[in-house]
Amino acid sequence: MGLLSLIVFSTYRLAMWYGSMLVLEKGYIGGPVMSVIIAFMTGEMSLDVQIFVGFSLFVPSGTTNALVGQSGSGKFTVISLLERFYDHVAREVLIDGVNLNNLQLKWIRNHIGLVSQEPILFTTTIRENIVYGKQGATDEEITAEKTLANARKFIDKLPQGLDTMAGQNL
Template sequence: MFETIKRKPKIDSYDTSGLILEDIEGYIELKDVYFRYPARPDVQIFSGFSLCVPSGATAALVGQSGSGKSTVISLLERFYDPDAGEVLIDGVNLKSFQVRWIREQIGLVSQEPILFAASIKENIAYGKEGATDEEITSAITLSNAKNFIDKLPQGLETMAGQNGTQLSGGQKQRIAIARAILKNPRILLLDEATSALDAESERVVQAALEQVMTKRTTVIVAHRLTTIRNADTIAVVHQGKIVEE
């Protein structure tokens, strides 16, 4: 137990050193990246993977399960560092930024949103420290969540239940989107954001995503055609390489 408490992570989100910029454009580049997961050192995920996403553009990553699509998201969030090569935002290596600050510039919506046993309002407020009520209202409006939240007997104060058990899949996903855009991120990462939903919920969530994607650099990992139809570029990832774009 003490070993775990004393462990100094390689990527420390509490570390206050590192670069903080006035603003970022959101130009993403993965340059000749080599990567293996520490838990599976014998499996080479990327060997020389490169990808460019211009500022404000939407790039979709498609491919079989295990091809390395979600790994791109993990590297951009700096949950891991590449073994070789560079992950750059606006031409600056991700390792140079203050971890906490750069993560504040990035919004992430994943397949299974994590909701806590707290009110809907608190769940959304986790997205940004010291968020005002106006910001929360604007985030739920943008994410198409306002209409269903207003119909709930306690509105924003409704308890979400452990893991959001009180809410449907589409509702949970819209709360996750509201949380991600509360910080008004320059970069939006969507990891299979609609894959767990039925067609009707997907339509509503997709409309919400399209509203929030404008003017942001977006990377989408998807299996469904509907999610990537409006992307500027679609990259096909196969065995850790982009085989077609």
């Protein structure tokens, strides 16, 4: 177990180091670099492990649903499969009878939302954190997202509003 942990955490360290070098030396933007690192780590953890043997989930079309349960029960894994953070190995994942692999990744991620267990703010402005999932969002969409997150009053009271750096003395 110790050796496995050493390998996993060494891989995380390498990914974080390399990502920071891309940001500092090559001028990459932190958000996309962090997304790649998270996708890499998620993919790494899913290698050669079969999960959800005999699992089936039916969600009626046009409904809004939430997955709830104990930590480690597979909620994030289900959403990760639906949002194609990694692809399924066996069987099929279908949306309205269409294989998930036949749908455009951008369309999937625009229609399926994920609220992570651990909130993460990228080291950029509040505006850029809000539009991270939808580049080119309008001011009306940003306002709607602030309201849905119950953060509109708080953000509007900040000296620079949406242009305040996330996590900056908040």
